[in-house]
Amino acid sequence: MPAPTPENSTDDSSPPFEIRPAGRVLRLPPYLFGRINQVLYNKRRAGDDVIDLGMGNPSDPPEDLVIEKLAEAALDPRNHGYSKSNGILNLRREVSSKYLKKYGVRLDPEREVMVCLGSKEGFSHMCLAMMGAGDTAIVPAPYFPVHTHAVMLAAGNVISLDVADNEQFLSNIAYTCQNLYPKPKLLVCCYPHNPSTVTVEPEFYVELVKLAKRYGFMVISDFAYADVAFDGYQPPSFLAAPGAHEVGVEFTTMSKGYNMAGWRVGFCAGNAKMIEALGIIKGYFDYGMFLPVQISAILALRHTEAAVEAQSRKYQVRRDALCDGLNRIGWDITPPKAGMFVWAKIPEPWASRMDSIEFATKLLEQGDVAVSPGSGFGPSGEGFLRLALVENEARLRQAVRQIDRCLSGG
Ligand SMILES: Cc1ncc(COP(=O)(O)O)c(C=O)c1O
Numbered sequence: 001m002p003a004p005t006p007e008n009s010t011d012d013s014s015p016p017f018e019i020r021p022a023g024r025v026l027r028l029p030p031y032l033f034g035r036i037n038q039v040l041y042n043k044r045r046a047g048d049d050v051i052d053l054g055m056g057n058p059s060d061p062p063e064d065l066v067i068e069k070l071a072e073a074a075l076d077p078r079n080h081g082y083s084k085s086n087g088i089l090n091l092r093r094e095v096s097s098k099y100l101k102k103y104g105v106r107l108d109p110e111r112e113v114m115v116c117l118g119s120k121e122g123f124s125h126m127c128l129a130m131m132g133a134g135d136t137a138i139v140p141a142p143y144f145p146v147h148t149h150a151v152m153l154a155a156g157n158v159i160s161l162d163v164a165d166n167e168q169f170l171s172n173i174a175y176t177c178q179n180l181y182p183k184p185k186l187l188v189c190c191y192p193h194n195p196s197t198v199t200v201e202p203e204f205y206v207e208l209v210k211l212a213k214r215y216g217f218m219v220i221s222d223f224a225y226a227d228v229a230f231d232g233y234q235p236p237s238f239l240a241a242p243g244a245h246e247v248g249v250e251f252t253t254m255s256k257g258y259n260m261a262g263w264r265v266g267f268c269a270g271n272a273k274m275i276e277a278l279g280i281i282k283g284y285f286d287y288g289m290f291l292p293v294q295i296s297a298i299l300a301l302r303h304t305e306a307a308v309e310a311q312s313r314k315y316q317v318r319r320d321a322l323c324d325g326l327n328r329i330g331w332d333i334t335p336p337k338a339g340m341f342v343w344a345k346i347p348e349p350w351a352s353r354m355d356s357i358e359f360a361t362k363l364l365e366q367g368d369v370a371v372s373p374g375s376g377f378g379p380s381g382e383g384f385l386r387l388a389l390v391e392n393e394a395r396l397r398q399a400v401r402q403i404d405r406c407l408s409g410g
Contacts, residue, residue: 024153032376036361040370051399053387054370056194056340058259060314063307066260066300073292083288086279087115091294094301095252095267103237111272112245114279117289119224119251119266122278124150125285126220126249126268129277130186131156137186138173138217142374142381144194147222151186159184162380163198170207177215187212190222192235195377195386197336197343199233205241212247218274219248227257227308229338230316239270249274256340257308258300265289265297315340318389318396325400329407342387350407356382367406369399
């Protein structure tokens, strides 16, 4: 009898050959949260009421007029064909108007603004457009995973620099550029920063642009939390710094301030050459955003600024409830000035006893509170937790009570 070969095998259970993903997929770091996600899944299946502060996924809806416009536009048979991959001009014009009104930044909607299927898609494809084998990007540490992984998927290398202190971050960038060969090609910044909540003032970007020009690196500013700020603080736009257009772009999104995360509406603005390259890549990958979504996004940008500000105030109340509560039970929390998260140092004695994954798993298993372990944002996130302000004030107070009870129980 001939030995079984892939051609004559009758065993349907054995695969005919090994399916091997590409190197770019295999190069990505291992997934750390298998166990914690399994616990969350089991609890949900068992009907447990878990207070979920894990993901920055807004739980409030967009304004009624935006949803009504979506429904109306969807009823128009002319709105169901392919759109343009860089977005309709009127939406790009609306983005330009917002930049002018809010930041005093002039943008040519034809060449300097691009519509993306969420800023994450735009950011990832921008990395693909700009980075290749042998290129290096500087990213902030701890890092929002996309900042690192999009560079890796584009075959680039990553150097991560501690983001905690603004002055130190700038001088570390200069040091890296002076000592690394080939020099970094790209710098990713993100303020208000996810996960650390670090913020900057406009002077920071003035210095950053000077460094970019001196050392010849491009800048991508991820401005996802532009619209969520507290106590009168206004997060500055990178593009408002003199010369920023010459060296980089900025991504904004309607996911956070406008509660439109599932709609996937983001924007890239700034350097025309970078935007042109992004457009070329996107032209191969997508046919643009569903027209009714773009039409409703125009309306949201034009008419719902007051709701965006009200949403920020809501996050501020939640921030106070969570930070006051955690400080009351003995944690040492600095309330953030902006963004949707609290970045919390794990208190003693727990910090000496367990890592952030073990601690987050304990809070979930014994306290029914889900949070993100800091190590999910790279090694420099170890020792921290990220808590998203996506539940209401009463639920956040309840979360603190549950955490307190869980930790008091040993
Ligand atoms: C820093 C940062 N950038 C980008 C994104 C992605 O936003 P979008 O929904 O526009 O893709 C997020 C979402 O959590 C984020 O925290």
